[in-house]
Amino acid sequence: MIVEHFDVLIVGAGLSGIGAAHHLQQAHPGKSFALFEARDAIGGTWDLFRYPGVRSDSDMQTLGYRFRPWTEAKAIADGPSIRSYVRDTARDAGIDAKIRFNHRIERAAWSSADARYTVTARRTDSDETAEVTCGFLFVCSGYYRYDEGFTPPFLGTERFGGRIIHPQFWPEDLDYAGKRVVVIGSGATAITLVPALTDKAEHVTMLQRSPSYVLSIPAEDPIANGLRRALGDRIAYAITRWKNVAVTTLIYQLSRRRPTFVKKLIRKAQVSQLPDGYAVDTHFKPRYQPWDERLCIVPDGDLFRVIRHGKASIVTDRIAGFTETGLELESGAELNADIIVTATGLNLIAFGGMALAVDGREVVLSEAMAYKGLMLGDVPNFAFVVGYTNASWTLKADLVSEYVCRLLAYMDEHGFDQAVPVNHDPSITTRPLLDFAAGYVQRSLDQFPKQGSKAPWRLGQNYAQDLVTLRHGRLDDGTMQFSRVRAATLT
Ligand SMILES: Cc1cc2nc3c(=O)[nH]c(=O)nc-3n(C[C@H](O)[C@H](O)[C@H](O)COP(=O)(O)OP(=O)(O)OC[C@H]3O[C@@H](n4cnc5c(N)ncnc54)[C@H](O)[C@@H]3O)c2cc1C
Numbered sequence: 001m002i003v004e005h006f007d008v009l010i011v012g013a014g015l016s017g018i019g020a021a022h023h024l025q026q027a028h029p030g031k032s033f034a035l036f037e038a039r040d041a042i043g044g045t046w047d048l049f050r051y052p053g054v055r056s057d058s059d060m061q062t063l064g065y066r067f068r069p070w071t072e073a074k075a076i077a078d079g080p081s082i083r084s085y086v087r088d089t090a091r092d093a094g095i096d097a098k099i100r101f102n103h104r105i106e107r108a109a110w111s112s113a114d115a116r117y118t119v120t121a122r123r124t125d126s127d128e129t130a131e132v133t134c135g136f137l138f139v140c141s142g143y144y145r146y147d148e149g150f151t152p153p154f155l156g157t158e159r160f161g162g163r164i165i166h167p168q169f170w171p172e173d174l175d176y177a178g179k180r181v182v183v184i185g186s187g188a189t190a191i192t193l194v195p196a197l198t199d200k201a202e203h204v205t206m207l208q209r210s211p212s213y214v215l216s217i218p219a220e221d222p223i224a225n226g227l228r229r230a231l232g233d234r235i236a237y238a239i240t241r242w243k244n245v246a247v248t249t250l251i252y253q254l255s256r257r258r259p260t261f262v263k264k265l266i267r268k269a270q271v272s273q274l275p276d277g278y279a280v281d282t283h284f285k286p287r288y289q290p291w292d293e294r295l296c297i298v299p300d301g302d303l304f305r306v307i308r309h310g311k312a313s314i315v316t317d318r319i320a321g322f323t324e325t326g327l328e329l330e331s332g333a334e335l336n337a338d339i340i341v342t343a344t345g346l347n348l349i350a351f352g353g354m355a356l357a358v359d360g361r362e363v364v365l366s367e368a369m370a371y372k373g374l375m376l377g378d379v380p381n382f383a384f385v386v387g388y389t390n391a392s393w394t395l396k397a398d399l400v401s402e403y404v405c406r407l408l409a410y411m412d413e414h415g416f417d418q419a420v421p422v423n424h425d426p427s428i429t430t431r432p433l434l435d436f437a438a439g440y441v442q443r444s445l446d447q448f449p450k451q452g453s454k455a456p457w458r459l460g461q462n463y464a465q466d467l468v469t470l471r472h473g474r475l476d477d478g479t480m481q482f483s484r485v486r487a488a489t490l491t
Contacts, residue, residue: 006032008408009119009134011105011352013037014044016385016397017140018086019065021095023401024138026067028408034132035095036121038104038352042090044142046083051170051341053196054079057188057297061224061240062248062392065089069237071228075221076299103130108137109357110380115417115486117381135417138404139384140397141352150345150440155321162326162338167193168346174339176201182327182335184319185343186212188296193343195302198311205335206314207327211286212296215266216273219299245395245463252390255290262290273304283314291390348444351384368449369430371421371479372469373459374400376449380420383407388461389434389441395463399470410475416482421456423479428452433459 008024010017013035024033041047056063060077064070068089072081090096103121106129110117116133123130149168157164165174167189177200183190186208197204223243227236255262270284286293298304306312318330326337356363358379369377373396376382383404387393407419430450434441451459456479460466476482 003118004132005116006034006132006134008033008136008138009117009132010035010138010140011354012044012140012142013039013042013090013099013101014140014142015046015063015082015086015394016142016387017044018042018090018095019394019397020138020140020385020401020404021098022065022067022089022093023398023405024408025093025095027405031408033098035099036103036105036119037099037101038124039146040101040125042096042099043083043086046079046086048146049079049168049170050172051167051189051193051196052199053192055192055299056082057192057294058248058392059221059244060085061221061237062244063394064237065394066241066398069233071233071237073220073225074299075224076217076219076297102126105141105352105354107355107357108382110359110382112359112380112418112485115381136381136383136404136408139351139354139382141354141384143348143350143386144346144440145349145353148347149342150347150443151342152344154319154342157322159324160322160326160340161324162340165339165341167341167343176339178202179338180326180336181205181339181341182207182337183341183343184208185341185345186210186296187343187345188294189345190341190343191296191298191303193341194312195298195306198306201311204306204312205337206312207319207329207335208283208314208316209318211282211284211316212293213266213286213290214270214284214296214298214303216269216298216301216304245391248391249462249464251295252291255295259289266290270304273301273308275308278307283316294389345440348440348448350448356382365449366446369423369428369452369457370433370449370459372403372456373433373451373466374403374470375421377421377423377457380418386433388463390461391463396466399463399466403470406471407475411482414482416484418481418483418485420481421479422481423452423457425454428454428457435459435461 008031010020017035021035055078056076059075060070102123102125104124105121107120108117116135117137119132121130149166179201180203181197181201182205183193184207190206194204194206224240227239270280320328320330327335350365363379371377374383385397385400387396411419430452432445433448433451
């Protein structure tokens with residue numbers, strides 16, 4: 001049987017996978033490639049999530065690709081616009097024709113003798129398996145499970161007479177007009193949903209165990225839109241992208257170095273948008289420092305506006321259990337509801353749940369060490385995208401794709417068919433891949449690879465630094481081992 005072979009196989013057709021294909025096609029028009037996508041649609045996150053108001057929580061000048069200007073007026077964009085942006089990118093570059101939909105990659109096994117991966121995919125529509133080979137595996141599978149969201153084990157859910165909804169599986173037919181809705185959670189999803197649901201609901205209550213930092217920013221960036229009118233899409237986009245990188249970095253660095261000052265600024269901005277006498281400290285004063293967890297942003301202060309108008313309220317308390325009519329809280333209070341939305345988070349998963357093996361040895365992901373936050377030690381010809389926790393995902397995704405393209409060019413130029421990072425420094429210790437306090441990260445970190453204590457094994461979460469090392473840094477850095485391993489008889 002002849003097994004189909006690709007020079008590069010990309011896993012996932014979300015924002016990162018489509019971006020990766022675009023970079024690859026531009027830099028290596030002669031290379032064969034395919035994208036294997038478990039679902040039947042392009043867009044990943046931006047196709048899956050359909051809850052009312054779904055939107056980005058970072059600006060589209062940095063969540064957009066470096067190579068494709070974001071031209072809409074809104075910098076904080078809604079889900080359908082982002083989905084269209086990803087789909088249009090795929091269509092305009094002919095990438096959509098390279099996607100094998102309904103193919104979930106289950107396993108990839110590297111053979112040094114053949115310098116290729118044998119990749120097994122399961123068809124999600126027919127349950128059949130398919131096998132292909134590839135010279136390089138580029139995993140753009142995102143970071144969370146698509147088949148389930150996270151819901152803590154609440155007591156008495158079976159007693160509740162209304163509907164319980166997880167935002168990851170929002171029913172198309174859900175009619176919340178005139179209903180009392182309780183949204184459990186305090187993260188980006190809850191904060192997005194609450195104002196959106198007030199358009200039809202009788203009242204929306206956000207029930208949180210503990211508050212998050214919430215900051216209002218303009219939905220439209222007047223500088224970006226002004227520059228676009230004056231200078232055109234491309235130049236304006238490049239300038240705005242850098243402006244936003246600078247502003248985000250400044251806020252992040254200030255938050256880490258002067259947390260008390262940043263807390264004061266955030267509180268002052270909140271007080272000015274909330275009703276007089278509002279219990280700001282109860283509902284908006286987190287127990288952690290700014291940027292220990294992702295800062296939640298609200299476009300044009302929409303959350304504060306609906307609180308001001310009495311359409312939504314926040315309750316900070318713990319759930320004792322569900323009742324027939326709503327929720328009983330640990331304080332003894334009761335919350336009546338017709339619909340309860342559990343915006344309680346994601347379940348993380350590394351590399352889309354695929355198994356990896358190198359020359360017959362199974363790779364134990366939790367024991368592997370990430371190289372430059374994009375490859376794994378002792379795993380050849382393998383790269384992955386995991387975006388920043390303190391800046392837009394695509395800033396990192398673009399850099400990883402650029403790095404992979406450079407690496408492939410270097411290998412071609414020197415006749416190498418294997419590139420593998422190998423750690424020679426026994427003093428390097430490991431630590432979790434993501435230094436992030438958020439519950440959903442902490443719950444699953446032990447299943448992810450580690451980062452090392454020193455470069456190039458250390459993950460900086462710093463775009464400017466990555467720009468230098470990934471776009472311009474030496475490929476042959478002493479850690480990356482290049483070789484020609486393919487047996488002479490194989491082509
Ligand atoms: C509601 C929500 C809002 C967000 N907002 C922002 C934001 O504003 N800014 C930001 O920076 N980040 C945000 N994020 C993070 C977001 O996931 C990334 O920005 C980005 O969309 C990730 O793109 P991706 O292509 O890497 O992953 P995904 O969007 O998760 O796409 C991965 C794709 O890979 C496929 N796949 C997975 N495993 C396999 C497999 N084994 N075989 C085949 N295919 C597979 C999936 O089906 C999916 O299509 C948000 C996340 C969520 C959930």
